[in-house]
Amino acid sequence: MNHTRSGLGFQGRLMCLVVALMVALGTLGILVPTxxxxxxxxxxxxxxxxxGGSGVIGGIDTRLTWEATVDEGETISGVTLKLPQDGSFxxxxxxxxVLDGLKRKPVDAQVAVQGTALQVAxxxxxxxxxxxxxxxxxxxxxPEGGDVQVTGTATVNGQExxxxxxxxxxxxxxxxxxxxxxxxxxxxxxxxWNSNQFLGMFFKPQLLLTSFAxxxxxxxxxxxxxxxxxxxxxxxxxxxxxMKMAKHRGVRAIAVTYINILRGTPLFLQIYIMFFxxxxxGINIDNNVLGVIVMAVNSSAYLAExxxxxxxxxxxxxxxxxxxxxxxxxxxxTCVILPQTVRRVLPTVTSxxxxxxxxxxLLSSVGVMELMMFSKNLTTVTGNITPYIAAAIYYLIxxxxxxxxxxxxxxxxxxxxxxxxxxxxxxxxxxxxxxxxDAEVVPGTAQCAATPQDKALVLAGMPMVxxxxxxxxxxxxxxxxxxxxxxxxxxFGTVPFGAASSKGESHEV
Amino acid sequence: xxxxxxxxxxxxxxxxxxxxxxxxxxxxxxxxxHHFVEGEHPMVRxxxxxxxxxxxxxxxxxNLNVWPGEVVVVLGPSGSGKSTMLRCINRLExxxxxxxxxxxxxxxxxxxxxxxxxxxxxxxxxQNFNLFPHLSAKENVMIxxxxxxxxxxxxxxxxxxxxxxxxxxxxxxxxxxxxxxxxQQQRVAIARAVAMHPEVLLFDEPTSALDPELxxxxxxxxxxxxxxxxxxxxxxxxxxxFARDVADxxxxxxxxxxxxxxxxxxxxxxPKNERTAAFLGNITEI
Numbered sequence: 001m002n003h004t005r006s007g008l009g010f011q012g013r014l015m016c017l018v019v020a021l022m023v024a025l026g027t028l029g030i031l032v033p034t035x036x037x038x039x040x041x042x043x044x045x046x047x048x049x050x051x052g053g054s055g056v057i058g059g060i061d062t063r064l065t066w067e068a069t070v071d072e073g074e075t076i077s078g079v080t081l082k083l084p085q086d087g088s089f090x091x092x093x094x095x096x097x098v099l100d101g102l103k104r105k106p107v108d109a110q111v112a113v114q115g116t117a118l119q120v121a122x123x124x125x126x127x128x129x130x131x132x133x134x135x136x137x138x139x140x141x142x143p144e145g146g147d148v149q150v151t152g153t154a155t156v157n158g159q160e161x162x163x164x165x166x167x168x169x170x171x172x173x174x175x176x177x178x179x180x181x182x183x184x185x186x187x188x189x190x191x192x193w194n195s196n197q198f199l200g201m202f203f204k205p206q207l208l209l210t211s212f213a214x215x216x217x218x219x220x221x222x223x224x225x226x227x228x229x230x231x232x233x234x235x236x237x238x239x240x241x242x243m244k245m246a247k248h249r250g251v252r253a254i255a256v257t258y259i260n261i262l263r264g265t266p267l268f269l270q271i272y273i274m275f276f277x278x279x280x281x282g283i284n285i286d287n288n289v290l291g292v293i294v295m296a297v298n299s300s301a302y303l304a305e306x307x308x309x310x311x312x313x314x315x316x317x318x319x320x321x322x323x324x325x326x327x328x329x330x331x332x333x334t335c336v337i338l339p340q341t342v343r344r345v346l347p348t349v350t351s352x353x354x355x356x357x358x359x360x361x362l363l364s365s366v367g368v369m370e371l372m373m374f375s376k377n378l379t380t381v382t383g384n385i386t387p388y389i390a391a392a393i394y395y396l397i398x399x400x401x402x403x404x405x406x407x408x409x410x411x412x413x414x415x416x417x418x419x420x421x422x423x424x425x426x427x428x429x430x431x432x433x434x435x436x437x438d439a440e441v442v443p444g445t446a447q448c449a450a451t452p453q454d455k456a457l458v459l460a461g462m463p464m465v466x467x468x469x470x471x472x473x474x475x476x477x478x479x480x481x482x483x484x485x486x487x488x489x490x491x492f493g494t495v496p497f498g499a500a501s502s503k504g505e506s507h508e509v
Numbered sequence: 510x511x512x513x514x515x516x517x518x519x520x521x522x523x524x525x526x527x528x529x530x531x532x533x534x535x536x537x538x539x540x541x542x543h544h545f546v547e548g549e550h551p552m553v554r555x556x557x558x559x560x561x562x563x564x565x566x567x568x569x570x571x572n573l574n575v576w577p578g579e580v581v582v583v584l585g586p587s588g589s590g591k592s593t594m595l596r597c598i599n600r601l602e603x604x605x606x607x608x609x610x611x612x613x614x615x616x617x618x619x620x621x622x623x624x625x626x627x628x629x630x631x632x633x634x635x636q637n638f639n640l641f642p643h644l645s646a647k648e649n650v651m652i653x654x655x656x657x658x659x660x661x662x663x664x665x666x667x668x669x670x671x672x673x674x675x676x677x678x679x680x681x682x683x684x685x686x687x688x689x690x691x692x693q694q695q696r697v698a699i700a701r702a703v704a705m706h707p708e709v710l711l712f713d714e715p716t717s718a719l720d721p722e723l724x725x726x727x728x729x730x731x732x733x734x735x736x737x738x739x740x741x742x743x744x745x746x747x748x749x750x751f752a753r754d755v756a757d758x759x760x761x762x763x764x765x766x767x768x769x770x771x772x773x774x775x776x777x778x779x780p781k782n783e784r785t786a787a788f789l790g791n792i793t794e795i
Contacts, residue, residue, distance in 0.1 A: 317637050320635065325629075
């Protein structure tokens with residue numbers, strides 16, 4: 001703008017330049033004197049105060065070590081350190097050391113503390129080349145954490161000058177969880193508890209608490225994988241169940257092959273093949289998505305067998321009754337057979353869901369960040385088994401209620417199908433109290449009471465299921481199976497030696 | 510498909526309707542209390558019916574006519590083929606050879622689709638009731654009406670309640686089958702079949718699975734149906750009293766053959782065939 005004004009003479013231009021220069025100098029003048037080149041801040045560190053870790057947590061006592069070197073030709077008579085808001089020097093004790101090379105100078109320091117400020121006055125000036133070290137114990141960083149820099153001022157040659165901010169110290173936020181851990185740390189009973197080798201190694205309260213917090217995302221991943229996978233597994237399972245019952249031999253063969261291969265190989269192996277095989281083919285799918293796919297495909301084979309056995313366990317008479325009413329195949333299936341199948345297979349399907357949920361743990365072997373992975377990492381860091389226990393609790397939170405539901409539903413099913421079903425709701429007329437030609441309800445007359453063959457079929461549907469609760473699914477048949485066989489099946493995972501276990505299986509191929 | 514089959518017997522083609530009606534009338538006129546109407550055709554015609562399960566021949570050349578509104582009771586020892594014959598009539602079993610005609614329409618030749626249509630007119634009551642256990646009594650009676658006959662829910666419910674009332678179970682409409690006694694279940698099953706307004710009702714030993722004290726209730730319902738609704742009924746049973754009282758005609762079968770047929774009093778009191786006599790003798794002795 002100045003240069004465009006043609007009316008302005010040389011004088012005027014000079015004036016402008018001078019003004020500009022003065023403004024620039026003035027700005028510098030503010031900066032230069034306060035930037036303490038007289039003192040080079042070397043380091044600022046804090047000692048770890050995290051239980052079992054190497055982190056520094058805000059809001060909890062720690063020790064700050066701050067070091068600076070006095071530049072040549074300068075004298076320092078005092079230093080004031082400042083913390084960000086919410087930090088505190090209150091209640092701290094300070095040790096000040098002045099070193100000339102390796103020699104310690106006999107310097108006394110007067111320390112005044114006020115909130116976020118710590119004022120150190122030296123009895124004798126520190127001169128060029130001296131190392132000034134200030135150690136503050138029992139000080140606190142801000143609880144909200146973050147990268148914290150220690151700032152402050154120094155008295156250089158009698159003048160107050162700002163210090164260059166120290167290197168940042170990473171501070172962990174002090175959450176309520178941390179506070180709880182700290183509180184536990186202070187409890188004598190916790191100390192006593194942990195002094196027992198077993199309790200301290202498996203059930204350390206503090207670590208249990210932190211484990212719950214850090215395993216939570218893994219738990220969500222587990223749940224998400226199995227919850228997303230399951231609807232697909234059910235659909236696929238139904239498709240293959242009907243394929244296995246199809247009239248066409250080729251269709252049956254496809255279903256049988258699919259089901260037998262998936263049930264006949266370990267899930268672990270299937271995971272490896274999919275996770276390492278697909279990338280080899282140049283197919284790269286997100287780990288979590290691939291996890292869902294593997295779980296869905298694996299479960300579908302088991303579900304197909306469960307559905308097939310369920311459908312085949314519906315007595316012939318149900319088909320005949322539906323047909324005699326004039327229903328076609330679709331109507332018979334959707335209105336009569338499948339609704340009953342759902343009731344019958346619900347416990348088994350739930351058990352399979354439980355198995356699937358637990359089996360997501362195998363995905364940790366290929367790097368899916370699920371519960372097992374998180375707990376393994378935490379155990380590696382802490383050298384303590386407690387994170388595994390926390391993981392176990394996370395698994396049980398889901399499985400225990402489901403197991404309970406399964407046994408409840410089973411009991412109800414067994415009761416209603418044996419004909420002695422639940423009595424009508426209150427208010428409904430009592431069966432025996434009403435004038436009726438055959439008033440007495442006779443138990444055991446319901447037509448749907450499963451025949452031994454049906455039970456064998458139901459049982460045959462799940463010979464390869466892996467845990468005890470799944471075997472228990474055949475509960476309506478339980479009274480007909482010798483106890484030793486049930487026991488053996490819960491140990492070996494199959495119904496051993498049983499005709500039942502192989503009957504429904506292989507005759508098709 | 511893979512099973513070895515005995516040679517299929519050669520059977521003459523089904524007779525023409527008018528011709529068959531004439532012959533049937535000649536054959537049956539003195540064997541039933543049915544009141545014949547001029548030019549009437551049989552409701553169900555069974556001609557040369559043969560049925561074998563693999564090597565086991567169950568029915569040999571069975572011939573039988575059932576007239577509209579007639580109640581035919583089929584008697585005979587276990588394994589005589591009574592139930593199989595009944596199940597052939599609505600094609601729950603496929604005959605090996607022979608013809609079954611419903612209103613001169615061949616059931617035996619029907620395709621799958623036509624079969625569903627035919628079965629609407631042929632109600633069946635099973636020995637084991639075969640109620641749908643996941644549905645209440647009322648829903649059991651409704652489901653065929655809504656799914657097969659296409660009635661609205663309201664219509665079906667009204668019909669269901671009426672039929673349940675007719676079998677004395679109006680107050681059990683919302684009970685599940687498992688909450689009902691066997692006799693009650695069988696009466697619901699009868700209501701389910703009747704609600705479809707079939708033209709023929711087939712009863713396959715409806716009281717055999719019941720405790721003795723529950724039998725009467727079911728028989729009363731059947732008696733009521735036979736006497737008051739004019740329903741054509743084919744009843745396979747061991748209930749001699751019912752047969753004597755209710756039947757228009759009694760058919761005695763043994764070894765897959767109709768051994769004797771006739772008026773109830775004739776068959777019971779003066780059986781012409783010695784096997785019939787022996788069977789009835791055995792029964793009454795017990």
